[in-house]
Amino acid sequence: MSSSRVAVVTGSNKGIGFSIVKSLAKNFDGVVYLTARNEDLGLKAVKDLENLGLSVQFHQLDIDDQESIDKFAKYIKEKYNGLDILVNNAAIAYHHRENDQTSEIERVENTIRINFTATLNLCNALFPLLRPHARVVNVSSRAGFLSNIKDHKWIERISSKIFTIDETVELLKDFIQLSKTGQHVDLVSNCYAMSKIGINLLTKAQQVLFDKDPRQDIVVSSCTPGYCATDMTSYTGPLTPDQGAETPVYLALLHKNWNGPKGEFWADKEYLDWKNIENKQKNN
Structure with missing residues (x-):
């Protein structure tokens, strides 16, 4: 069993x-795992990084498949018996295209299931492996601002308290x-x-x-990466994926015994109150 730190x-x-x-391959002192649903695409991505002189590991992981989650969690436990960084980045977003026959109900169910429920399922499997001082980053969006809710009763419902899971x-x-x-x-x-409101x-x-957990100094954060030019945005964003x-990387590498905001939403490396109804939506 390896004693390496793991991301x-x-x-x-x-x-x-x-x-x-x-970025983690350059800045994290440990083993970094690139994961993907499709093994061929994942291995190609690893090769692309190797061509840049970077060393990372690959493991197949489909967060929408409980069997895949369980297999991955078992692998991490048996090989490392611990996890130091988890970045929950996997998500989907539908775009209105003429040839897309997906019904609105299917869009809603699929989006909530993958972006929220599958992320939660992965957390449930991997959180027992988190070591003291671990960092979890839930990649969210400015779309998850409370200001995007239009119903006053739901605004009150969401803003009135701290929700349990x-x-x-x-x-x-x-x-x-x-x-x-x-x-x-x-x-x-x-x-x-x-x-994304659910993720926040x-x-x-x-x-x-985690504040009640005997494992010391585990910090969970959500954040927006900004409006980036990726397939998620049909390559319309002004920011690069590296930007x-x-x-997310800043939050993944928060120093030990962090005494700043915990469990909060971040943008541009700064804490932002996503429940502030005065916040107006900006893409991502």
Whole structure:
């Protein structure tokens, strides 16, 4: 069993995830795992990094597949018996294209399932492996600002307290239920935004639990990478993926015994109150 420090980045064979792995390979003193659903694409990404003189490891991981999650968690436990950095980057976003026959209900269910539920499932599998001083980064978006909620009752519901994980799950279940009658469109700008609101609530709920955990100094953060030119944005963003990786990597490498914000949302390496209703949406 290796005693190496270990970092894992989900959905990292391309885009911002790839840039996060690239930066960690340069700046993290340990083993960095690039993960992807498709093994061939993942191995190609590893080769691309090797051509840059960087050494990373690959493991297949589909966060939407519990068997894949369990297999990966078992691998990390048996090989390292611990994890030091987890960057939850994997996510989807639908774009309205003429040939896309996906129904609105399917879009909602798929987006919430992958962006939120699958991320939570991975956390449930890997959190027991986190070592003291571990860092977890949940890649979110400015789309997850409370200001993107249009219904005053839901604004009050979300802003009135610190949610537990179970309460966050129930909130998103309620959103999915509303989508079955089309009422969700009066609630929030789109289902991607709702999935990222869920991630921001989840981040705080996870930190509340870690604050009571006997393992010292585990910090969970959510953040926006900014509006980057990737396939997620149809390559319309003004920022490069490398620029988008800067804040997630900054949070992944927070120094030991961090006494700054925990369980909070960050943008441009600074804490930002995502629940402030005065915040206006900016892309990502």
